[in-house]
Amino acid sequence: MRSAELDVIYTRRSVRSYKPQTLDESTIRELLDAAVQAPTAVHAEPWVFLVIQDAGTLKRCSDRGKASWAKQADQHRDLHGVGEATARNHFAHQLANPDFSLFYDAGTLIVICGKAMGPFVVADCWLAAENLMLAANAMGLGTCCIGSAIPALNAPETRAELGIPADVTAVAPIIVGVPNGDAAPVGRRPPEILYWK
Numbered sequence: 001m002r003s004a005e006l007d008v009i010y011t012r013r014s015v016r017s018y019k020p021q022t023l024d025e026s027t028i029r030e031l032l033d034a035a036v037q038a039p040t041a042v043h044a045e046p047w048v049f050l051v052i053q054d055a056g057t058l059k060r061c062s063d064r065g066k067a068s069w070a071k072q073a074d075q076h077r078d079l080h081g082v083g084e085a086t087a088r089n090h091f092a093h094q095l096a097n098p099d100f101s102l103f104y105d106a107g108t109l110i111v112i113c114g115k116a117m118g119p120f121v122v123a124d125c126w127l128a129a130e131n132l133m134l135a136a137n138a139m140g141l142g143t144c145c146i147g148s149a150i151p152a153l154n155a156p157e158t159r160a161e162l163g164i165p166a167d168v169t170a171v172a173p174i175i176v177g178v179p180n181g182d183a184a185p186v187g188r189r190p191p192e193i194l195y196w197k
């Protein structure tokens, strides 16, 4: 019987349908404050954040992401949480639909970026991402990592549009919003223990 304190971990799901409500500044700041409480190698705190809420910017980033991702969709279909048998058709269909957003029409995209990349910067940014997602879940909000948007977020057009400096790299894009219904339960295999002595 697991303790109720762990519910925030066990009830987090990737949310792919959102209500059309925009998150306010204090909510976003609460999420960012939770994110930066993550462990950080040599206490570097090597992160900076993009908060994208403008519908036009989100659409342009999504369109760039769809174009770049269409070329690699077969290799990365598992990222989208769809079953093996139908994944290829499902994802190809989504990418071909001009109305489909890589960000599932969430009103907010938070991108955790690494300043000057070092050996632990990616780890730090993903730990911050998990903090943010668990905090969001505790606040009744939904999230989903959008790994498929990473190449587009680091593309020259996006860097120019958002004013991302050359030494900053987008690492962990997380959409956030008010869930539109409950996300389907997704199980896990039990931990496979390779060594314990």
Ligand SMILES: Cc1cc2nc3c(=O)[nH]c(=O)nc-3n(C[C@H](O)[C@H](O)[C@H](O)COP(=O)(O)O)c2cc1C
Pocket (backbone or CB within 6 Å): 012, 013, 014, 015, 016, 078, 079, 080, 081, 082, 144, 145, 146, 147, 148, 149, 186
């Ligand atoms: C690094 C990373 C990248 C991901 N990228 C995407 C993505 O581009 N689109 C998407 O719909 N889900 C994406 N996901 C979500 C996974 O599909 C999801 O976490 C997985 O299916 C397990 O479901 P759960 O998060 O509900 O437990 C990503 C997850 C991770 C960790």
